[in-house]
Amino acid sequence: MAQRDLRLLGAWFSPFVLRVQIALNLKGLDYEVVEETLNPKSELLLKSNPVHKKIPVFFHGDKVICESAIIVEYIDEVWSNNALSILPQNAYDRANARFWVSYIDDKWVTSLKSVLLAGDDDEAKKSHFVEMEEALERMEEVFNKCSEGKTYFGGDTIGIVDIVFGSLWSWMRVIEEMNGRKVFDEAKNPSLAKWAETFSADAAVKGVLPETHKLVEYAESLKKRWAAAAAK
Amino acid sequence: MAQRDLRLLGAWFSPFVLRVQIALNLKGLDYEVVEETLNPKSELLLKSNPVHKKIPVFFHGDKVICESAIIVEYIDEVWSNNALSILPQNAYDRANARFWVSYIDDKWVTSLKSVLLAGDDDEAKKSHFVEMEEALERMEEVFNKCSEGKTYFGGDTIGIVDIVFGSLWSWMRVIEEMNGRKVFDEAKNPSLAKWAETFSADAAVKGVLPETHKLVEYAESLKKRWAAAAAK
Numbered sequence: 001m002a003q004r005d006l007r008l009l010g011a012w013f014s015p016f017v018l019r020v021q022i023a024l025n026l027k028g029l030d031y032e033v034v035e036e037t038l039n040p041k042s043e044l045l046l047k048s049n050p051v052h053k054k055i056p057v058f059f060h061g062d063k064v065i066c067e068s069a070i071i072v073e074y075i076d077e078v079w080s081n082n083a084l085s086i087l088p089q090n091a092y093d094r095a096n097a098r099f100w101v102s103y104i105d106d107k108w109v110t111s112l113k114s115v116l117l118a119g120d121d122d123e124a125k126k127s128h129f130v131e132m133e134e135a136l137e138r139m140e141e142v143f144n145k146c147s148e149g150k151t152y153f154g155g156d157t158i159g160i161v162d163i164v165f166g167s168l169w170s171w172m173r174v175i176e177e178m179n180g181r182k183v184f185d186e187a188k189n190p191s192l193a194k195w196a197e198t199f200s201a202d203a204a205v206k207g208v209l210p211e212t213h214k215l216v217e218y219a220e221s222l223k224k225r226w227a228a229a230a231a232k
Numbered sequence: 233m234a235q236r237d238l239r240l241l242g243a244w245f246s247p248f249v250l251r252v253q254i255a256l257n258l259k260g261l262d263y264e265v266v267e268e269t270l271n272p273k274s275e276l277l278l279k280s281n282p283v284h285k286k287i288p289v290f291f292h293g294d295k296v297i298c299e300s301a302i303i304v305e306y307i308d309e310v311w312s313n314n315a316l317s318i319l320p321q322n323a324y325d326r327a328n329a330r331f332w333v334s335y336i337d338d339k340w341v342t343s344l345k346s347v348l349l350a351g352d353d354d355e356a357k358k359s360h361f362v363e364m365e366e367a368l369e370r371m372e373e374v375f376n377k378c379s380e381g382k383t384y385f386g387g388d389t390i391g392i393v394d395i396v397f398g399s400l401w402s403w404m405r406v407i408e409e410m411n412g413r414k415v416f417d418e419a420k421n422p423s424l425a426k427w428a429e430t431f432s433a434d435a436a437v438k439g440v441l442p443e444t445h446k447l448v449e450y451a452e453s454l455k456k457r458w459a460a461a462a463a464k
Contacts, residue, residue, distance in 0.1 A: 051331075051335060051370070060324075063324050065324070065327045065331075066331060067330075067331055067334060070327050070330045070331055070334070071327070073326075073327070073330070074323055074324070074326075074327040077323040077326065078323050091306055091309040091310050092292075092295050092297070092306070094305075094306075094309065095297045095302050095303070095305070095306040098299075098302045098305070099283075099297075099298060099299055099302055102299060102302070103283060138283070
């Protein structure tokens with residue numbers, strides 16, 4: 001389905017922008033990505049998301065939608081006739097999916113950010129690594145319960161929990177690489193290991209996933225910029 | 233509509249529990265409130281919300297739903313045939329409503345909590361008071377834009393933004409009273425002043441709103457408990 005009026009203001013490294021890209025790809029929609037420079041923030045970003053000044057911003061004709069999880073729900077609702085539904089059809093399953101999206105945004109995103117912001121402070125990082133490992137164990141349990149032996153958190157097809165959690169997977173790898181320390185234990189979380197592999201290979205995901213080594217380079221440059229700013 | 237299988241695990245002072253009560257009242261549903269003691273947390277709470285261990289928890293037959301905004305959406309979706317819709321019918325308006333719910337949970341709740349947790353540290357409180365005043369100005373603008381001259385954020389009837397923001401109104405009054413300082417300026421925010429009055433007088437809200445002086449007493453006891461814990 002060709003849609004000439006869909007634009008996404010984003011950045012290649014952002015897991016939040018990636019969520020929206022995967023949702024659009026799943027729906028088979030054509031869209032234009034407008035790369036946001038962020039430093040300084042563009043006029044378009046400041047004007048279209050004056051409250052948070054954050055990417056992604058999604059433009060559907062003259063409509064502007066902000067906040068990644070909200071954009072994904074919007075896309076699912078507007079293009080609801082497509083065979084693939086990103087949120088479950090049933091109200092209770094939908095509440096459960098929203099619960100885990102909120103859990104990931106709350107616990108998992110916070111832990112990942114905290115490790116990145118801790119710089120070289122190994123002591124500060126320790127507790128965040130533990131939090132990450134606990135969250136992974138939790139998500140392994142959730143997967144086993146929700147997927148009911150199927151491929152994804154959402155069942156046979158990729159759903160909102162897959163999108164939100166899966167978009168952050170590369171950043172977990174970045175943290176492992178930057179710290180020379182494994183966080184994800186395949187033996188402890190065999191279901192997630194298999195899930196991550198299948199998810200990353202899906203046609204809607206494969207082409208838009210940034211490469212880990214490029215993300216590591218980017219994260220290293222961020223770290224230097226933060227350290228320089230802190231030293232001022 | 234009598235529903236004998238609806239139970240809400242909550243506490244009289246919680247603005248998050250209040251959200252769910254208002255939603256249930258709007259839908260005209262009968263429900264039982266189970267008062268959670270919290271200190272220590274009940275077996276029922278620990279078992280039904282093992283992830284966050286927080287109220288409210290909503291029981292619909294054998295289904296358990298957690299997180300106040302998610303519960304409100306669930307109620308709206310399950311009892312969707314009722315005349316009153318808590319979320320807008322249109323996908324774009326729904327995305328906008330979710331955006332402001334997330335804004336309130338992020339900015340407004342954080343500022344209110346920070347003031348309460350700052351105890352007697354006036355310096356720490358100052359910036360949070362400014363944040364609160366800025367958020368009120370923002371919400372005044374949002375109201376004027378979203379309500380289109382109607383009574384509520386949601387238009388002619390109470391919607392999710394009204395519920396989420398309105399449930400926190402008494403706690404703003406508590407903060408004003410405890411600090412001997414006005415936060416809400418009626419002259420600056422005339423639309424919100426009128427809105428708060430109409431909202432509080434609505435049949436679905438009136439009977440479940442806790443009285444400010446009782447909340448102040450409760451908040452003072454909390455403050456003492458926190459100070460004692462910090463002194464240990």
